[in-house]
Amino acid sequence: MVSLGDVKRSAATLYAQGQHLAALRLYDAIVAAQPLDYDARLRVADCALALGDRGAAQVYRAVGWYCLKSGHPLPALVCARVLEAHGGEAGDLTAALVAHYGSASELLGKVAARISLPADELAIPIPDVRQPAPPDAVAAALARAEQATAALEDFPEAVHAIPLLSAMSEAALRRVLSTMLLKRLPAGAFVIREGEPGTSFYFVASGRLNVWATDGLGRKTPLAELGEGAVFGEMALLSAQPRSASVACATDADVFELGRASLAALADELGAVAEALHGFTRERLLGNLMATSPLFKPFQRMQQRDLLRRFTSHDVAPGTVVIHEGEEGRGLFVVLSGELEVSRRASDGAVPLGVLRTGDVFGEMALLRDVRTIATVIAQRPATVLFLAREYVARIVAAVPEIRKYLEALAEEREIDNQLVLGEEPAPADERILI
Ligand code: CMP
Numbered sequence: 001m002v003s004l005g006d007v008k009r010s011a012a013t014l015y016a017q018g019q020h021l022a023a024l025r026l027y028d029a030i031v032a033a034q035p036l037d038y039d040a041r042l043r044v045a046d047c048a049l050a051l052g053d054r055g056a057a058q059v060y061r062a063v064g065w066y067c068l069k070s071g072h073p074l075p076a077l078v079c080a081r082v083l084e085a086h087g088g089e090a091g092d093l094t095a096a097l098v099a100h101y102g103s104a105s106e107l108l109g110k111v112a113a114r115i116s117l118p119a120d121e122l123a124i125p126i127p128d129v130r131q132p133a134p135p136d137a138v139a140a141a142l143a144r145a146e147q148a149t150a151a152l153e154d155f156p157e158a159v160h161a162i163p164l165l166s167a168m169s170e171a172a173l174r175r176v177l178s179t180m181l182l183k184r185l186p187a188g189a190f191v192i193r194e195g196e197p198g199t200s201f202y203f204v205a206s207g208r209l210n211v212w213a214t215d216g217l218g219r220k221t222p223l224a225e226l227g228e229g230a231v232f233g234e235m236a237l238l239s240a241q242p243r244s245a246s247v248a249c250a251t252d253a254d255v256f257e258l259g260r261a262s263l264a265a266l267a268d269e270l271g272a273v274a275e276a277l278h279g280f281t282r283e284r285l286l287g288n289l290m291a292t293s294p295l296f297k298p299f300q301r302m303q304q305r306d307l308l309r310r311f312t313s314h315d316v317a318p319g320t321v322v323i324h325e326g327e328e329g330r331g332l333f334v335v336l337s338g339e340l341e342v343s344r345r346a347s348d349g350a351v352p353l354g355v356l357r358t359g360d361v362f363g364e365m366a367l368l369r370d371v372r373t374i375a376t377v378i379a380q381r382p383a384t385v386l387f388l389a390r391e392y393v394a395r396i397v398a399a400v401p402e403i404r405k406y407l408e409a410l411a412e413e414r415e416i417d418n419q420l421v422l423g424e425e426p427a428p429a430d431e432r433i434l435i
Pocket of ligand 1: 192198211223224231232233234236237242243244245247284285287288
């Protein structure tokens with residue numbers, strides 16, 4: 001007996017190596033033991049297709065219908081797409097998807113159940129794939145995969161909405177579905193690389209993907225694991241900034257890409273979709289800030305949430321002055337998104353000192369040294385900054401030595417950088433006033 005997770009990993013490896021018959025036998029063993037595993041059924045069809053067996057079409061069809069009825073519309077769309085790619089007809093599946101999951105569907109909005117995939121930990125018997133396969137292995141596996149849930153009558157009476165898509169009218173949903181590009185990816189494949197430009201976003205139909213960011217030293221910070229129904233890649237699209245994180249497949253995965261064509265197809269509903277995407281982005285930015293910013297590192301998760309609640313959030317338009325050089329330090333700022341420029345007045349105009357981006361902290365120099373602000377900070381693009389009032393910063397700095405050290409090091413580093421830019425002599429260390 002071997003765990004379902006291990007059997008899937010081995011089957012995926014065999015498939016990737018081109019050993020389609022051996023992979024099919026393992027997926028078939030899963031279907032025999034766990035008929036509700038639609039993912040294994042779909043993979044049986046993939047293996048049969050790779051072996052040139054046209055009988056796979058019947059399985060995609062049966063799995064597609066089962067997925068639609070059991071609350072898994074995106075894997076159903078995968079089945080429809082594969083069928084169409086091989087000359088099959090799948091218009092009925094897509095039409096049912098739109099009717100069941102579009103905003104006008106009566107199945108949405110009630111308390112919904114979903115027939116889940118069996119757990120990876122379940123142990124199942126498997127064949128020894130080193131032994132020759134029985135001559136009817138492919139036909140038997142296809143028949144089993146097609147019939148696995150034929151006797152099942154208890155389908156959920158309501159379904160969960162698909163994020164974003166279920167908010168659309170049937171007409172818009174139909175248009176958007178037709179523009180979504182299916183990508184069937186092996187474990188290890190990258191979907192997004194941090195730092196690259198990006199003009200599309202994605203839905204996960206099946207499998208698991210890891211999201212992580214790297215810091216200045218190249219260290220990875222895991223940010224999230226994504227599964228069926230998750231949306232990702234929306235940040236670069238909305239902010240016109242490079243990709244903020246890398247996303248790669250932890251298992252074999254099916255994802256749908258939505259690019260410019262999808263956005264164009266949305267036309268009159270674009271505003272609502274953009275707003276929903278902004279909601280994802282904001283939650284994620286806050287989560288990432290807590291996972292990556294030295295300001296939040298010393299705290300436990302609950303304390304991080306508490307600290308975050310003390311900040312107020314401000315959306316600033318390009319050209320907005322967030323700090324005026326020479327004013328009293330009002331508090332500490334953190335860039336949640338966007339870009340701001342730091343500059344100092346000089347006899348011949350403003351001298352740029354640097355650019356602040358997502359995760360950067362500013363306003364610390366005046367607070368730590370109890371002097372007036374020494375530079376102006378202006379938004380260059382639409383930005384969101386978080387603000388923490390100086391009284392609260394003083395309390396944290398007094399209570400948490402790690403934060404005090406972090407802010408002092410930041411202020412010192414910036415002071416030295418500024419002196420280099422402005423051509424000033426650095427002050428001797430003992431003349432610097434540190435709290
Ligand atoms: P983008 O910056 O375009 O590319 C990387 C994507 O990773 C990003 O959009 C988000 O969709 C996704 N991402 C970043 N942080 C998180 C997170 N904390 N949770 C889930 N997804 C995230």
